[in-house]
Amino acid sequence: MSFARVPLLLALLHAVTAEQPSAPSPIAAPLRELPWGQLNFLHTTDTHGWHGGHLQEAQYSADWGDYISFAHHLHKRADDDGSDLLVVDTGDRVEGNGLYDASNPKGKYDLDIVKQQSIDVLTVGNHELYQRNTSDREFNKVVPDFKNSYIASNLDIYNPKNGERTPMAQRFRKFTTKNQGIRVIAFGFIFNFQGNANNTVVQPVEEAIKEQWFKDAIDDKEVDLFLVAGHVPVRDSPEFDAVYKAIRDSNWDTPIVFFGGHTHIRDYRKFEKKAWALESGRYMETLGFLSISGLGTGKKDEVEAAASPDYKRLYIDNNLYSLYHHSGKNASTFDTELGKNVTKAIHEARKKLKLDHAYGCAPHDYWLSRTPYPSDDSILTWLENQVIPDTFNFTKIPSIILTNSGAIRFDIFKGPFTIDSTFLVSPFTSGLRTIKDVPYSAASKVLQLLNNEGQILLPDLAAVSQTDRVDLDQLRAPFAPVNEDTFFHAHTSHAHDLALEHHQTFLGRKKDGDKDKDDTPQVPGYTTKDDAGTDGDDTIHQPIKFYQVPNCISSNVSFPAPEYAAAYGPVNFRPVHISTPEKVDIIYNEFIENWILLALEYLGEKREKKDTSAVLEGKSMTDVISDWIKKSPDWACPKEKDV
Incomplete structure (x- = not known):
């Protein structure tokens, strides 16, 4: 071939192209x-x-x-x-x-x-x-x-x-x-x-x-x-x-x-x-x-x-x-x-639609799967450590907040986070709900079940997936860990196994520090292997490494502080134990409600839909993210004279 x-x-002037005026010029490649x-x-x-x-x-x-x-x-x-x-x-x-x-x-x-x-x-x-x-x-x-x-x-x-x-x-x-x-x-x-x-x-x-x-x-x-x-x-x-x-x-x-x-x-x-x-x-x-x-x-x-x-x-x-x-x-x-x-x-x-209106400016890129989880550049880490705790710091009741990684659909790039960005990153309308007064001994194991970690499995979840045939896009982020014994439909599981094995994906942007070389592909992107071989991508790409992410993440809010005792001298302290509450509220993205309820039933704490209620007046994860960005001083856009 x-x-x-x-x-x-490639030097292309937007004045003579039909693409959107703010679109970046394409980078030439083999x-x-x-x-x-x-x-x-x-x-x-x-x-x-x-x-x-x-x-x-x-x-x-x-x-x-x-x-x-x-x-x-x-x-x-x-x-x-x-x-x-x-x-x-x-x-x-x-x-x-x-x-x-x-x-x-x-x-x-x-x-x-x-x-x-x-x-x-x-x-x-x-x-x-x-x-x-x-x-x-x-x-x-x-x-x-x-x-x-x-x-x-x-x-x-x-x-x-x-x-x-x-x-x-x-x-x-x-x-x-x-x-x-x-x-x-x-x-x-x-x-x-x-x-x-x-x-x-x-x-x-x-x-x-x-x-x-x-x-x-x-x-x-x-x-x-x-x-x-x-x-x-x-x-x-x-x-x-x-x-x-x-x-x-x-x-x-x-x-x-x-x-x-x-x-x-x-x-x-x-x-x-x-x-x-x-x-x-x-x-x-x-x-x-x-x-x-x-x-x-x-x-x-x-x-x-x-x-x-x-x-x-x-x-x-x-x-x-x-x-x-x-x-x-x-x-x-x-x-x-x-x-x-x-x-x-x-x-x-x-x-x-004012899609270019900025709510704030991202201080750096945040990736779904182009960086390990957890890490400072991971969207999920950012949600887990900053957005979710800050959003729910009003509650005085110890709470475990859970969301599926599939609630996030795309990466965040350094620079303006706009109205358009909110829909690119999280377009779903599922509201946030809560189940109150769940024994901590059970609630603390829900995340492990949802992520199918260790020896704890939910065999009934496979049956749920066959009945509900949920949208894989929303259940988890692309290239999340796959286990067909849990709640993923078999054919989509296999497709994403293939994605992990065969499809290097994501962005057509050069990495910082990349040097132009005439003898190797410099544009990161898809390097696809399929049943016809490895020559299917029209552009000869530089492969991109990506990482698995969990099905769900969680944050603990309003938990009792650990108790400390002096050790090795008067100024050195060590925790003697981490205080854990007897009961907690579970707050979660409504999309995963069926799996939350099933996990609790498996753990001996059966709850039904009628036992749940809305939180934050039914706001979605999209609302939570955009509200946080609007208020965060770390995400404030630089003034024009400083740009």
Whole structure:
């Protein structure tokens, strides 16, 4: 595979680029070439509102308008050489960025921005289903915006207008590609999610594929490719495995391509030589590219071509340097009129939402997993030692405060912590609750159970996870320790085991002190290993080391001070014992309530939901973090004259 060798720094003026004005210029790096083929795909998943791009990370700084321009140029290439390009998105477009979350109603601007991209196959994600009003908006606005491409193979909704249960969208789509005439049957699934609001119904995939409409679709002999899109992890996925088996039982030789999501990783899985699956990361960091060559089109002289289709993939870093290279354009030829208009709309929306308003300024970077826990640079250590104790210092009752590490979604960078930052770091709305008067002997062991430490296990937690199918994103931070005997669903556990083993990830920022070298990659980022090897990342990255973090953390507040006695002379004191209270209150993030209750039951202190109550008037961890930053003198922004 050829590489494009380039200087290590690229001078790009924002005046002639379409990315957001405050976005950092991309850093040039060695690039792999786009494996263009007969049928090509662009894939996004788990964008979570990051459609304005990453404004603090040069490697992922292109926005949705740039993506529109990029897709336009690849469509033009397909038209010019007679190939085809299809665009796919597999859900979780909402929640996680101020562009979506800060508006009232949520998505007021973002949904109109997303619809400007021409997408051929679109599916739902679990984040579109948590809240009734979110799924209602999805049905009333997003489905009509993508009427011909939105597919909901196993999702129903109770129509907001008449209360009748109806499919969220069409169950499948059959279409023929523009230039090659490739006949495609496309499906759109969500994993067997049970955490949705009661206005939607997720049918288990294993049941949906038994219905007659699906049997008829996969029995169609006038098809050249089955396209299975879904908010489903591509690896070790019982849902995709079931779909694959069903198709093969009915249509044993037709090529299949899967597009997945949910686990926020780059991954590429081989089912067999005529069936591959692509997952394209998270947060608009990655534009997934996949090509298939050697497909038949139903014509007699082309039937034999399908005997050996050739699948190839590339994970594109979403910055203008990569997009220019893969589209064959430059700063003066890349932008399209629609792309520029969408970029402008994003900028105007950000201004209206005041997303750049700073609550304070971080004195240094705080990392989720790029630094050991505990350490001074760890977000979790910062929460545990400063934010949580300071927030709950009003209580006079000894309390143990618990939160899941998954309540934190992203790193904090040195510099302004803005309204936008609050949603990037912790977008969840779960309030804080308390269970009062718990014997300390039991309460002190809850954290150990939640983190599955030592010899204490909760065997029943596995059953809870199979019932609730919780969102892994919220339960724990990326790359947290995994144990399938506890409360993590098996397929997502395996995916994150893979992440730990195969996927070096996070930031496209140079480390302080890094020197430019012509012979080695200097841009930190993804170095992905998948079923096709180690050449999938379009940018030749410098690997990043990351560390495991616990599932949950805790802080003790208002505990009795230790008692001291003199030793080795009058000025030397040592603790004779640490005073522990007889009973404590447990305060926790509501998202982990079921596990708190189960842990207490296991420890012989059964409590029920009716025994819990709200704290801090139902404030969320997001509120706690932003309130603390506003008040902290250590996080005060320097005055302009001092900058």
